[in-house]
Amino acid sequence: KQEVTQIPAALSVPEGENLVLNCSFTDSAIYNLQWFRQDPGKGLTSLLLIQSSQREQTSGRLNASLDKSSGRSTLYIAASQPGDSATYLCAVRLPAGSGYSTLTFGKGTMLLVSP
Amino acid sequence: EAEVAQSPRYKITEKSQAVAFWCDPISGHATLYWYRQILGQGPELLVQFQDESVVDDSQLPKDRFSAERLKGVDSTLKIQPAELGDSAMYLCASSLRNSGNTIYFGEGSWLTVV
Numbered sequence: 001k002q003e004v005t006q007i008p009a010a011l012s013v014p015e016g017e018n019l020v021l022n023c024s025f026t027d028s029a030i031y032n033l034q035w036f037r038q039d040p041g042k043g044l045t046s047l048l049l050i051q052s053s054q055r056e057q058t059s060g061r062l063n064a065s066l067d068k069s070s071g072r073s074t075l076y077i078a079a080s081q082p083g084d085s086a087t088y089l090c091a092v093r094l095p096a097g098s099g100y101s102t103l104t105f106g107k108g109t110m111l112l113v114s115p
Numbered sequence: 116e117a118e119v120a121q122s123p124r125y126k127i128t129e130k131s132q133a134v135a136f137w138c139d140p141i142s143g144h145a146t147l148y149w150y151r152q153i154l155g156q157g158p159e160l161l162v163q164f165q166d167e168s169v170v171d172d173s174q175l176p177k178d179r180f181s182a183e184r185l186k187g188v189d190s191t192l193k194i195q196p197a198e199l200g201d202s203a204m205y206l207c208a209s210s211l212r213n214s215g216n217t218i219y220f221g222e223g224s225w226l227t228v229v
Contacts, residue, residue: 031215042223043220043221051215089158106157
């Protein structure tokens, strides 16, 4: 059974710092990996999707990398801002023999960026 | 930008009562998911539809939970009877047919069972 672990569980940084969130998964035969952001009491917002054949994806100040062989992904946030404060969730999708598969999530990293 | 619509946003119900949640996915998305998220945890899949067919309900507590997507568009998730342990956020999500596509989530429905 696929297990996804996110470290750290919580992180507090001052505004302007660059930071890295970590995600590891036990089954390296993934189809893709997706990073989400979740604000308190809200749904999930997709940030980046990395296919298994890709090494990284970038969107604005966000950069996600994928090392499938070691079962790891990182989300790099450059020049953090208070508006980045949220919980960041990593989710992996396995290939499905029947053609259908879904996401397995980590518990998330709660990020607080202070002004 | 198209969104996944969910209602109600908040629901308080007494245990043993019935409760229902509704979801309207992004237009054209064939795949629809219902997830449950307990506070402090990641979402866990309850049921997945491809068009109107259930393709994965292995984690759905079928003695009390049911889900349908009759016309392959919007969907309803029902709990009857509700139990205290069902208090959680219920998230609906959708994606295009191919598994390689991004999954988009709605704002969720908060359920409190008292």
